Structures are given as C-alpha cells and as structure tokens.
Amino acid sequence: MADKLAPAARSRNMAQIKGKNTKPEIKLRSLLHRAGFRFRIHVNTLPGTPDIVLPRYRTVIFVNGCFWHRHENCKYAYNPKSRQDFWQKKFSSTIKRDCEKTDKLMRAGWQVLTVWECELRNNPEAIVHDLALKIIDFTNQSNRKHYTRESPSTGLIATLVSCYTTAEEA
Template sequence: MSLIKGKDTKPEIILRSMLHRSGFRFRLHDKKLPGKPDIVLPRYNTVIFINGCFWHRHENCKYAYTPKSRQDFWNKKFQATLLRDTKKEKQLKDAGWNVVTIWECEIKKQPDNVLDELTDKLIN
C-alpha cells in the first residue's frame, strides 16, 4: 500500500486543470487545515476533497468493492477511513469552511458536469 498515491492523483490533476482554466485560483494540500484538503479556495471559503471510490467507500459505486481476501482487515481499514473523513469534515465546517467532496468516478465519467456543479456551488 506504500505505492498508493495520497496526492497528485489523476482525478486531482484533471479537476485542478479544469478549475485553473475556468479562472479559479487555489492552494493545494494546506497542512494548516484538518485533513489537508486536496484543493483550497480561500476566496470562496471552500475546500475540496477528491475521494477515491475504493478507499472512501462511495455508495453504489462499482469501484467501492471489498477484496475477497483478508476481509476483516479491509473492513477495519475502510471503517477507520470513514470515521476520519467524518471527523475532518466536521472540523472544517465548525471552522467556517464549505466542504465539497468529489468522487473519482464522477471525474472519470462526466468531468464537465463536475465542473459545472462545482462552479454553481462556488459562485451562487
């Protein structure tokens, strides 16, 4: 698992590129914020997490399967990830940030829709 990338993943790079082309300016992986959000848009008081469907258990997604071997290990690992996600989201909201979660499969399937929805959330 040490080879699994934690940042600068393909979905992250795709979304960052689309945001930048649309005129949004942002910071990456701000260590001062809980959970080190993937993208921080200070002007809009918004943080974005780009979650992998497998690791963060995207409901009803074909990529969020549980491996057949060592299921106890995987279930504990996934449960810990979900608890950590909930905790960091609550901390950010309590600090006044808007939290947006974008799923890997959404970026793969419909990147333009993701950008449109995100732009609507940021501007409106």
C-alpha cells in the first residue's frame, strides 16, 4: 500500500515523535510524585537511560509506547502495511535493545518495571497502586526479578518475563 503522505510530510510527522517527556511518561511521573515517590528522570549513566529512576528503591521504570515496543495483544501494536521488511527489522532491533538494557540493569541489581502506554490510558491509578506494591515488595526481597506490566483487562498484576523468548518471537 502506498503512503498517503509525501515523503517530506511523512518525515516531518516522524520527526515530531518524541523519545523523552512523552505524555504517558509525564502522566506517570505526576501520579508517582502524588503517591509520595521521589525519582530522577532520564539518568544517562544507567543502561538504556530509563524514563524514571527511583534510586532509594533500586528501581527503574520504562514507559513504553505500544507501537514501538510491540506490546503483545494490544490494538496499538499494529504492523504498518507499507515497507513491512523495514518495520520488521526496526521492531526486532527495538525488542532486542529492550532485552539487552533490561539484562544489564538486572545484573547491576536494579528492579526493572515496564509500563505500557495503553495501560495509562485505561486505569492510571491502578497502575500506580500496582507499581507501588512492586517497588516496596522489591525492597523487602533479596531476590530481584524483572516484572513487566500486562494489560489490566487480563487481570494480571505482573508477570515474570524472559526477554530471550520475546526476542526470538519477533
């Protein structure tokens, strides 16, 4: 399927997509701050430059867009109809990079939490409540795990994820 926009217009649109201080990220930061958590943002000394870093709790939070980071079973993680090879390579490299940064952070003793853009649209207060439970629980455990948030409609608070199987599926 041919692109409906001229190359210059498409380039202008893509250039407007931000990587930092996105609306979902700002919303989550506001909710976490209101809940009493204090944090740093975009700490470039950590692998992957996490969106939110809670040093007191040794926890980092990534706020991922469903389209770019391929949120499974999400309507926003659709595949573009044009240039499918290009997009598949781009998505695969994003997933691989996500797994690598998660692995590096976990090896360094950090808890890694991922919040999906669609979850913040649906039920942001429940997301913050679940995150707070995970953050506090992590500080009480000597065993540190990687949790990823799943859609609230599935009823799961968090699931243990293996990046390596995710990367192979992509």
